[in-house]
Amino acid sequence: MNYIFAFFILAFCTMSFGITEHEAVLIAVDKNPSLKIEKISLQKDSLQFQSVKSDAGFQVLVAGTNLVELHPATQTSYTSAAGKVESTEKTLETAITGTISRQIPGGGSLSASLSGNSDKNFDSSDAAYTTTARVALSQPLLKNAWGNSNVDYAIKVGRITLSLSAEQFRQKVLDIVSNVRTAYWDWVLAAQTAAIRSTELAYAANQLDMQRNRFRVGEGTEMDTLSAALEHLRAQENLMNAEYEERSSRESLLLELNAGPLQLQTAEEPEIRLDPIPNTDSLFAIARENSSQLRVLDLTQNSLMLQYKKETNSLLPEVNIETGLNNTTYGTSFFKDDNATSARENIFDPYIGIRFSYDVLARKRRHARASASLSLASNDIDREQEIKQLQIDIRNFIDAWHQDSTKMIIRTAEVAIADKGYLQATEGFKLGTIDNLSLIKAKNDLITARLNLLTSRINLKKLEIAVDKATGNTLRRFNIATQ
Structure with a gap:
C-alpha cells in the first residue's frame, strides 16, 4: 500500500491562537518539573556508571598500620x-x-x-x-574469569542500567509532549466550538427578530414566535456551556505547561498539516524500532541474560x-x-x-540461576505480548486514519450543503415560502455539520499525536534531543 494521502490542509477560519502547538511543547519541555527530576536521575545514573567503570582502573593506596x-x-x-x-x-x-x-x-x-x-x-x-x-x-x-569477573559484570550491568534510565527519560519526554499536544488541541476544539456556538446564537437572534417582525405584521403565528424565542434561549445555553468548556480546557493546558499565569491570545494560524502515513508494514517497522516499551524489555532481556550467565559461571570451581x-x-x-x-x-x-x-x-547459587531463568522466560512472554499489542495498535491507527479521513471528506461536503441550505432557507423565510420550523432545522443542520467537521479535524490531529508517539516522530517533529 502506498501513501494514502500526501497531506490534509485543515483550515480553521473563525479562530486561531497566539500560542502555537510548537511553542506549547517547548514551554512544557522547559518548565515541566517531572522532566527536571528525570534529568537529574539520568545524571546520577551516569555518575554511578562512571564510578563502576573506575573500579577497572588503577587503584593507588597509601596506608600505614x-x-x-x-x-x-x-x-x-x-x-x-x-x-x-x-x-x-x-x-x-x-x-x-x-x-x-x-x-x-x-x-x-x-x-x-x-x-x-x-x-x-x-x-x-x-x-x-x-x-x-x-x-x-x-x-x-x-569462576569469575574472563567476561564473568565481578568488575566486568558490574560494568555491563551498569551500562544497561544507564541505557534503561535514558530510555525512561525519553519515554517521559514523549509522554509530556504528547499530553501537552493533546491538551492543546482539546483547547482548540473547545475554542472552535465556542466560536461555532456564538455563530449559532447570532443566527438564532436574527431568526427571532425576523419572526417577531412577521408576527407584528400578521404574517406569523404566536407559536412560531415562541419557537424562535425558545431556540434563541437554547443557543444561549449552548454558548454558555461551550465557553465553560473553553475555560476548563485552557486551564488544563496551562496546568500541563506549568508556566504560571499565561495569557493565551488569538493570532493567525490558518492551517494544520497532517503528515503522510505509510502502509501498515512500514509503520509497524518504525514503531517496533522506536517503541520505548520494547526497548525497555530488550534491555531487560540483556540484563537478565547477563545475570543468568553470571549465576551459571558462579557454579564452577x-x-x-x-x-x-x-x-x-x-x-x-x-x-x-x-x-x-x-x-x-x-x-x-x-x-x-x-x-x-x-x-x-551451592544451593543458593543454583536457586539464583533457576530464578534468573524464570525471569528470562517471563520477559520473553512480555516482549511477545507487547509486539502483538503494537501490531494491533498500528492496524487500529491505519483503520482510524482511513475512517476519520473519509469522515472529514464527507463532513466537508455536508458543511457546504448545509451552508447552502441555510442561505436558501433564510431567503425563503424572508419571502414567506419557508416556515419557522424549516429555518430552525436548516440552522441546526448547519451548526451540527460544522461541529462534526471540527471534531473530525481534531480527531485526525489526535491520531497524528498517537502515531508520532508510537513511532518516536514526536522528538523529530519538535527537534527535541534526549541524549
Whole structure:
C-alpha cells in the first residue's frame, strides 16, 4: 500500500491562537518539573556508571598500620644464673605501605607495593629497617574469569542500567509532549466550538427578530414566535456551556505547561498539516524500532541474560593462578648502607601457585540461576505480548486514519450543503415560502455539520499525536534531543 494521502490542509477560519502547538511543547519541555527530576536521575545514573567503570582502573593506596608508634618505657625482665635482670627501653616504630593495583581484562588483578618498617631504640641508638617490594598477578581461570569477573559484570550491568534510565527519560519526554499536544488541541476544539456556538446564537437572534417582525405584521403565528424565542434561549445555553468548556480546557493546558499565569491570545494560524502515513508494514517497522516499551524489555532481556550467565559461571570451581615476586631487605637503613660495616640481608622470593575451591552443593547459587531463568522466560512472554499489542495498535491507527479521513471528506461536503441550505432557507423565510420550523432545522443542520467537521479535524490531529508517539516522530517533529 502506498501513501494514502500526501497531506490534509485543515483550515480553521473563525479562530486561531497566539500560542502555537510548537511553542506549547517547548514551554512544557522547559518548565515541566517531572522532566527536571528525570534529568537529574539520568545524571546520577551516569555518575554511578562512571564510578563502576573506575573500579577497572588503577587503584593507588597509601596506608600505614600504626604509622607512628612510640613505646616510651618498655620493661624487660629475665632470670639468669647471675640473678634477675631488668631493663627499660624507649623505642619508636614506623610503618608505611604504598600500593598500586589494577583490574585487568579477564578478571585478573595486577598489583605492586612497596612497604617500609623501622624500629629505633633511643637508649642504645640501635635501628632496624625492613624494606619489602612486591609484584603480584592473580588470574581466575573458571569462576569469575574472563567476561564473568565481578568488575566486568558490574560494568555491563551498569551500562544497561544507564541505557534503561535514558530510555525512561525519553519515554517521559514523549509522554509530556504528547499530553501537552493533546491538551492543546482539546483547547482548540473547545475554542472552535465556542466560536461555532456564538455563530449559532447570532443566527438564532436574527431568526427571532425576523419572526417577531412577521408576527407584528400578521404574517406569523404566536407559536412560531415562541419557537424562535425558545431556540434563541437554547443557543444561549449552548454558548454558555461551550465557553465553560473553553475555560476548563485552557486551564488544563496551562496546568500541563506549568508556566504560571499565561495569557493565551488569538493570532493567525490558518492551517494544520497532517503528515503522510505509510502502509501498515512500514509503520509497524518504525514503531517496533522506536517503541520505548520494547526497548525497555530488550534491555531487560540483556540484563537478565547477563545475570543468568553470571549465576551459571558462579557454579564452577574457583581456580586461580597466582604468581609474583617478593624482595625483602633487612638492614640498618632504608635501601642502602650508611657505612661499609653495617649488617644487611636481602631475600629474593619469586613464586607461582594455584588456588582451588569448590562449593559442591551451592544451593543458593543454583536457586539464583533457576530464578534468573524464570525471569528470562517471563520477559520473553512480555516482549511477545507487547509486539502483538503494537501490531494491533498500528492496524487500529491505519483503520482510524482511513475512517476519520473519509469522515472529514464527507463532513466537508455536508458543511457546504448545509451552508447552502441555510442561505436558501433564510431567503425563503424572508419571502414567506419557508416556515419557522424549516429555518430552525436548516440552522441546526448547519451548526451540527460544522461541529462534526471540527471534531473530525481534531480527531485526525489526535491520531497524528498517537502515531508520532508510537513511532518516536514526536522528538523529530519538535527537534527535541534526549541524549
